[in-house]
Amino acid sequence: MIIKEVFDLSKDEIVLIDGNSVLYRAFFALPLLSNESGVHTNAVYGFTNMLLKILEDKDPSHILVAFDAGKTTFRHKTYKEYKGGRQKTPPELSEQFPVMREILDALGVKHYELTQYEADDIIGTISKQAQENQKKTLIYSGDKDLLQLASEHVTVGVTRKGITDIDEYSPNEIKEKMGVTIDQIIDLKALMGDKSDNIPGVPGVGEKTAVKLLNQFGTLENIYDNIDDVSGKKLKENLINHKDDAFMSKELVTINRESPIEIKIDDLDYEGYQSRDVIELFKQYGFKSLMGRIGGEEETVEREGVTYEHVEEFKTDYISSNENYLIMEMLEENYHNGDILGFSLVNDQGYYFIPTEVALNSEKFKTWLESKENNKIVADTKRLKVALKWRGINLNGVQFDLILASYIVNPSNSNHDLPSIAQNYGLVDVSYDEEVYGKGAKQKVPEKDVLAEHIVRKGVVAKKTLPTINRRSREKRTRAAVL
Amino acid sequence: MPLSLILADMEYLGVQVDVDRLEEMQQDLSKRLDKIEEEIYELAGQSFNINSPKQLGKILFEELELPVIKKTKTGYSTSADVLEKLQHEHEIVDKILHYRQLGKLQSTYIEGLLKVVHDDTHKIHTRFNQVLTQTGRLSSTDPNLQNIPIRLEEGRKIRQAFVPSKDDYVIMAADYSQIELRVLAHIANDEKLTSAFKEGKDIHTQTAMDVFNVKEDEVDSLMRRHAKAVNFGIVYGISDYGLSQSLGISRKEAGQFIEKYLESYPGVKQYMDDVVKQAKHDGYVETIMKRRRYLPDISSRNFNKRSFAERTAMNTPIQGSAADIIKKAMIDVMDQLNDSDVNAQLLLQVHDELIFEVAKGDIDQLNKLVKNAMEQTVELNVPLLVEADYGNTWYDAK
Numbered sequence: 001m002i003i004k005e006v007f008d009l010s011k012d013e014i015v016l017i018d019g020n021s022v023l024y025r026a027f028f029a030l031p032l033l034s035n036e037s038g039v040h041t042n043a044v045y046g047f048t049n050m051l052l053k054i055l056e057d058k059d060p061s062h063i064l065v066a067f068d069a070g071k072t073t074f075r076h077k078t079y080k081e082y083k084g085g086r087q088k089t090p091p092e093l094s095e096q097f098p099v100m101r102e103i104l105d106a107l108g109v110k111h112y113e114l115t116q117y118e119a120d121d122i123i124g125t126i127s128k129q130a131q132e133n134q135k136k137t138l139i140y141s142g143d144k145d146l147l148q149l150a151s152e153h154v155t156v157g158v159t160r161k162g163i164t165d166i167d168e169y170s171p172n173e174i175k176e177k178m179g180v181t182i183d184q185i186i187d188l189k190a191l192m193g194d195k196s197d198n199i200p201g202v203p204g205v206g207e208k209t210a211v212k213l214l215n216q217f218g219t220l221e222n223i224y225d226n227i228d229d230v231s232g233k234k235l236k237e238n239l240i241n242h243k244d245d246a247f248m249s250k251e252l253v254t255i256n257r258e259s260p261i262e263i264k265i266d267d268l269d270y271e272g273y274q275s276r277d278v279i280e281l282f283k284q285y286g287f288k289s290l291m292g293r294i295g296g297e298e299e300t301v302e303r304e305g306v307t308y309e310h311v312e313e314f315k316t317d318y319i320s321s322n323e324n325y326l327i328m329e330m331l332e333e334n335y336h337n338g339d340i341l342g343f344s345l346v347n348d349q350g351y352y353f354i355p356t357e358v359a360l361n362s363e364k365f366k367t368w369l370e371s372k373e374n375n376k377i378v379a380d381t382k383r384l385k386v387a388l389k390w391r392g393i394n395l396n397g398v399q400f401d402l403i404l405a406s407y408i409v410n411p412s413n414s415n416h417d418l419p420s421i422a423q424n425y426g427l428v429d430v431s432y433d434e435e436v437y438g439k440g441a442k443q444k445v446p447e448k449d450v451l452a453e454h455i456v457r458k459g460v461v462a463k464k465t466l467p468t469i470n471r472r473s474r475e476k477r478t479r480a481a482v483l
Numbered sequence: 484m485p486l487s488l489i490l491a492d493m494e495y496l497g498v499q500v501d502v503d504r505l506e507e508m509q510q511d512l513s514k515r516l517d518k519i520e521e522e523i524y525e526l527a528g529q530s531f532n533i534n535s536p537k538q539l540g541k542i543l544f545e546e547l548e549l550p551v552i553k554k555t556k557t558g559y560s561t562s563a564d565v566l567e568k569l570q571h572e573h574e575i576v577d578k579i580l581h582y583r584q585l586g587k588l589q590s591t592y593i594e595g596l597l598k599v600v601h602d603d604t605h606k607i608h609t610r611f612n613q614v615l616t617q618t619g620r621l622s623s624t625d626p627n628l629q630n631i632p633i634r635l636e637e638g639r640k641i642r643q644a645f646v647p648s649k650d651d652y653v654i655m656a657a658d659y660s661q662i663e664l665r666v667l668a669h670i671a672n673d674e675k676l677t678s679a680f681k682e683g684k685d686i687h688t689q690t691a692m693d694v695f696n697v698k699e700d701e702v703d704s705l706m707r708r709h710a711k712a713v714n715f716g717i718v719y720g721i722s723d724y725g726l727s728q729s730l731g732i733s734r735k736e737a738g739q740f741i742e743k744y745l746e747s748y749p750g751v752k753q754y755m756d757d758v759v760k761q762a763k764h765d766g767y768v769e770t771i772m773k774r775r776r777y778l779p780d781i782s783s784r785n786f787n788k789r790s791f792a793e794r795t796a797m798n799t800p801i802q803g804s805a806a807d808i809i810k811k812a813m814i815d816v817m818d819q820l821n822d823s824d825v826n827a828q829l830l831l832q833v834h835d836e837l838i839f840e841v842a843k844g845d846i847d848q849l850n851k852l853v854k855n856a857m858e859q860t861v862e863l864n865v866p867l868l869v870e871a872d873y874g875n876t877w878y879d880a881k
Contacts, residue, residue, distance in 0.1 A: 165782070334625060336494070336601075336608045381484065382613070385491040401484055407614040411776060416614045480619065480774035483486050483810040 014130050014265065015060040016123045018141035019067040019111065023047050023100060025142035026163050027093045035286040040092040044099050045287055046163045050140075051107070052293050053164055058138060062268040064126065065104055065111040066119035067097070074116050075252050082252060084198045099285065106281050108273040110263070117259045120145055124255035127154055129265055140166065145197075148185040148255060150174055179211040187220040190250035199252050200245045204238045220250055288426025303428055308344070308351035308456040314362040320347035323399070325377050325462040327418075328384050329455045331437060331445075335383045336390065341445060342452065346459030353452040366393055374399040379418050379462060402462055405473040408480060422461040425468055430457040486810050489817050489829070490611045490621075497606030498830050499648035499840075501876070505597055508640065512589045519582045526575040533582055536561045547573055584635060592631060592641055599625050606648065611832070618799050619774045619806035621832055628833045642878035647840040655827075655846065656880035657853045657871040659809065659835040661686055663718050666804045669863040670771070673750025680865035687711040693747035694740060713740050717751065718801050720794030755797050762796035770803035771861070772811075808867070809835065812860040819856050825849050838877065846873055 026046025033042040054060070075082045104111045114122055123139055127149050130137045137154040139146055150156045150171050157166040171182050180188050191210040193201020205213075213230070217223045223230065224243060230236045239246070275294050282291050311318070325346040332338030343354040359365050370393060378384055379402045385395045406416045406424075419432045436454045437443050445451060524530040527546065531538045540559035543549045549572050553560035563583075569576045600607055609623045616622055623629060632638030647654055664686055668676040679689040691702045691710035702710075709730055716726050723738035730737065745752040759781070762768050767777040776799045780792035813832060820827060827841035827849045837857070841849045850871050857869045874880040 334610065336610070382487040382491045382494070382611075385488065386495050389491070389495045398484070401487065403614060404484060404487065408774070411614070411617050411619070411774075480770065480772040480807055482484070483772070483807065483814065 012061045012135045013058060014062040014126075014135055014137045014268065015054060015058060015064070016126055016137065016139045017051070017054075017063075017065045018119045018123060018139070018146065019047075019065040019100065020119050021142035021145075022050065022140060022159060022163070023096065024093070025159055026050070027090075027096070029161060029163050032092060033286075035284065039099065039285070040096055041099065041285050041287070043093055043096045044103060044285065045290075047100060048103055048287065048290060050159070050163045050166075051109070052290065054138075054140070055107075056293070060138070060270055062265060063109050063270045064122075064263075064268045065109060066122040066126075067111060067113040068118050069113040069115045072116065073118055074256075075118075078251055079199075079248060081198055086196070086198070103278075103281055103285075106273060106277045108271055110268050112261070112263055114259060114261055117256065117261075121256040121259040122261055124149055124257040125259045125261050126263075126265060126268075128257040130154070133265070135265070143196075145253075146255070147174055147178075148182060148253075150182050180214050184214045184219070186250060186254050187214055189253040190220055190246055193249060194253065197252075199249045200242070201249050202238050202242045202246050204234060209235065220246060291426070306351060306429075306453060306456055306460060308353050308452065310452060311352050311354045311358055314354060314358060314365040316364050316368070318345060318347075318349060318352055319368055320349050320375070322348055322375070323377050323463075323466070324375050325459045325466075326384075327379065327455055327458045327462065328387060329451075329458070330383070330387060331433070331443070335387045338387065340387060342455050344452075344455040344459040346456065346463050351456050351459065353456050360391060360393075370394050370396055372396045377402070377462060377466060379403050379421075379458070400466070400470065402465065402469055405469045409469065409472045418458045418461055421465055421469070425465050427461050427464055429464065430454070430461045485814050487613060489813055490613070493829055493831065494608055494610055496828055496830065497601065497604065497608040497648075498838075499646050500596065500600050500605055500607050501644045501646045502597070502600060502605050505593060505600075505641075505644045508644070509589065509593050509597070512585055512593065512637070516582065516585055516589065519578055519585070523575060523578050523582065526573075526578070533579065534586070539579070543569075543573075543575075547575065549573060549576075585637065588632065588635070588637055588641070592626075592638070596626055596641070596644070609831070616806075617776055617795075618802040619770060619810075620802060621806070621810075623833075628831060639878060643876045645877035646875065649840070649842075651843050652826075652840045653843060653846065653873045653875060654830075654877050654880045655839045655841050655849060655853070655871060655873040656877065657837045657839070657857060657869050659805075659857065660868040660870055661714075662805045662808065662835050662867065663801050664714055665863065665865050665867060666771075666801050666808070667718060667751065667754075668865045670800055670804065671748075671750040671754030672864060673748045673754070676748055676750065677865050687714060690714055690744070690747075694743045709740065713744050717741070717744060718798060720755075720797040758800060759793050759796050762792070768796050768799050770800050770807050772804070772807040774803050774807060776803065805835065808861050809837075812857045813837065815856040815860050816853055819852055823848070823852060825852060838880070841873070 023043045027043035030042040030046045032040060033045060034040045055063075073082070101111055112122060113119070123141075123146065127137050127139060131151055131153055134153055138157060139149060139154065140157045140159065142159050144158055146156050147158075147169055150169055152171065156169045158169065159166050169177070174180075174182055174185070178185070178188070188207075188210050189199070189201070191202050191205045191213065192207055193199050193205075213223055217226060217229075223239065227236065227240060230239060278294050279291055282288070282294070325344075327344045327346075329341040329343070330338040331341065340356045340360075342356055343359045345352040345354060354365070369388060374397050376398045377400045378398055381395075381398050381401045381404075384398075388395045402418065402421060403416045406421050417433070419430050422428075422430050431454065436446060436450065446454075520533065523533060527542050529542075529546075531542055533539060536555075537558055539561045543561065544551050544559045549569055551559055552565045552568055553562070563580065566576050566580055570580075596607065607626060609628055610625055612622045612624065631641055633642075645654065664676075665680055667673075668680055675689075675693065676686075679686055687707050687710045688699060688702050690713065691697070691706040692699055694710060694713065695702070695706055697706070712726065712730050715721075716729065721729075721741070723734050723741055725737075726732075726741060727734040727737035745755075758768060762778050762781045766779065766781070767775045769775055776795070778792045778796055780788040781796060783789045783792065809832065813829070816837065817829060820829070825841070825845045825848050827839050827845060829837060829839055831838040837853065839849060839853070850873075854869045854871055858867045861867070872880050
């Protein structure tokens with residue numbers, strides 16, 4: 001039994017997360033997002049992203065997300081105005097709490113709340129138990145209120161502006177960064193007060209003064225025991241006049257580490273999750289980019305069917321007066337002498353596959369290609385233009401190039417071809433070229449229908465991704481895009 | 484986007500290659516390689532496959548008993564840096580290095596070029612890749628023009644094979660002088676650096692003066708060379724180790740150079756600190772036209788990854804801005820060219836150069852047009868300087 005405990009001890013890592021604080025930060029850090037049903041999801045997305053990272057990086061043996069139970073806490077009995085003056089939680093955020101709990105359930109992560117107590121208190125209590133059992137603990141929060149819980153085995157991580165950016169505080173770092181020891185943090189806050197929680201503190205005492213006083217006297221009590229030794233008339237005056245406030249503030253900021261919680265560390269055992277459940281939820285909330293991080297079962301690709309017209313003679317009716325997505329398929333990298341396998345045209349009138357001979361022999365098609373009216377959207381203008389030039393056609397009227405835009409958005413996405421772009425944006429509508437044509441020596445052109453559908457599907461993803469790529473490349477307010 | 488259309492035209496037009504010249508070079512190199520081979524065999528006392536590292540290793544380290552510097556999984560290392568250290572041990576080493584250099588020239592460049600020349604037109608149609616580099620610089624394939632060697636004279640000669648496609652035309656090359664240093668001066672807004680460029684001083688001489696504390700007439704060619712190395716190194720975020728390798732001096736001395744440099748140009752030092760800070764904060768860096776590069780490793784716990792990301796943070800805005808400028812210049816040049824009646828074509832973009840072919844009668848006009856368009860394409864705190872030259876081949880346009 002002893003051996004087992006020793007084993008467990010060395011592997012046990014407990015993660016405690018302040019749900020309210022992190023969700024709050026995520027909400028303000030990310031742009032407003034909502035899913036198809038209109039449910040807002042940005043805070044949940046940010047939180048989930050961070051949570052997945054923690055599960056991947058830290059591989060905890062135990063994990064808990066603590067939430068505030070309601071507006072009233074035991075602290076309000078001490079001070080009615082506690083947290084007064086705070087703005088009401090925006091409904092776009094409050095509607096995300098139940099969603100977050102749903103996701104936590106699917107991920108197998110326990111969450112807990114206790115009436116009259118704050119998330120801080122729950123975390124403080126569990127971490128105290130962990131400390132007594134010498135278990136390594138990581139606490140995550142969006143603000144510094146939990147720093148007082150740091151200790152030899154307990155590290156507190158505070159998220160920065162971008163939720164996944166986390167500053168980790170161990171006792172040494174706290175001493176370095178704040179100038180006081182962990183035991184002094186409570187007294188520090190008691191003196192300074194806290195505007196956001198509406199804790200009075202002592203007026204005229206800011207961080208600097210408070211640090212100085214604590215370095216001089218050690219504790220709040222000691223300051224008052226030796227009040228005559230305090231230098232500065234105004235300072236002494238304020239301290240004396242607001243002694244009650246100071247001690248009340250101390251009470252308010254002290255985290256209750258003996259809260260009557262009904263859970264124990266053993267209850268927080270982390271056993272992983274059922275991938276299917278998680279993926280279902282991710283789909284529901286539109287978290288496509290997170291799906292790839294869920295280990296486990298292979299997601300069977302469900303695709304929409306695609307019906308297209310196999311063109312035998314190109315008609316000008318096919319051309320839309322709105323955007324036309326034009327795809328030229330050529331396997332060879334060297335487009336100076338590659339074979340064109342076919343074209344596809346996708347627009348609000350339909351989906352068209354145009355065989356190469358039909359296209360290149362059609363005067364109408366050629367006229368459209370050379371028309372300066374800016375309504376063609378392509379992937380890789382240069383490739384298309386050069387290939388057509390070698391065939392005596394002078395391409396004009398290209399309005400947007402998806403490949404170039406993808407490069408502007410992020411040059412390090414290693415591939416800027418349509419299937420890769422589609423994958424980046426969470427679309428499954430088109431396969432990679434390798435899957436359709438094979439690789440290297442085994443490469444060959446598949447039969448007509450498979451080929452035609454693949455080329456049309458490229459047009460489909462071009463159409464689907466355009467709005468997002470367009471928006472993203474503009475968001476950067478980059479002038480590089482006009483080159 | 485407009486650039487991709489310009490590049491499309493350039494690629495389709497292609498560059499004329501003097502195939503006879505290339506084949507001549509091929510034969511010439513072949514003869515020289517044979518000669519060196521003979522000399523090597525003589526010195527080794529036997530013939531062997533010089534290109535086999537295994538056989539070479541045996542000859543060098545067992546037969547000739549040269550000191551072993553590095554070992555590989557399968558035997559002795561015969562890489563360039565190892566051989567360079569052995570140069571003074573035996574004259575065979577020099578010949579082997581030379582042999583390899585010429586061999587690479589032969590296979591990769593001369594034979595490589597001959598392979599991609601279009602059968603009928605005798606032109607080379609390179610392809611410019613706009614979406615490959617992380618900095619925004621263009622790259623080219625089939626052939627890769629960026630790495631046609633210019634340091635070795637034999638390598639430079641390869642440029643003689645690039646000729647105008649019409650009679651009575653010449654090749655003109657317009658090159659931005661020290662564009663990256665000028666961009667650095669602008670972004671960092673360093674006083675001394677900016678003044679030096681504004682006053683038209685030779686920047687490497689100026690740096691030599693500042694780093695070595697000497698007057699202009701006291702700067703000798705060695706000092707200038709060192710200053711030049713530091714100048715280019717700084718742009719790439721070079722370390723004391725890197726500089727020491729590049730100049731063949733001690734690490735301590737190199738460190739002192741860099742320190743002295745940063746003292747002389749506090750604006751540059753400030754820029755480097757600021758850009759790393761900003762990268763850590765934002766997660767990316769930007770060029771003057773706001774092209775972004777994300778740097779996730781900037782906050783990595785791994786020292787090497789983080790250092791690399793920091794150097795990248797310093798270098799990308801400089802290289803990337805230079806890329807932006809060159810690209811915009813191309814667009815401006817083409818606009819003006821199309822509006823004029825100058826008989827010229829833009830052929831290639833390589834490093835910091837634009838290469839044209841132009842009718843002999845229009846040389847002066849093109850020169851003016853190009854210089855003007857390139858120098859005025861953006862307004863920086865320092866002037867942009869373009870040097871243009873022309874000749875019957877690319878080699879002569881210098």
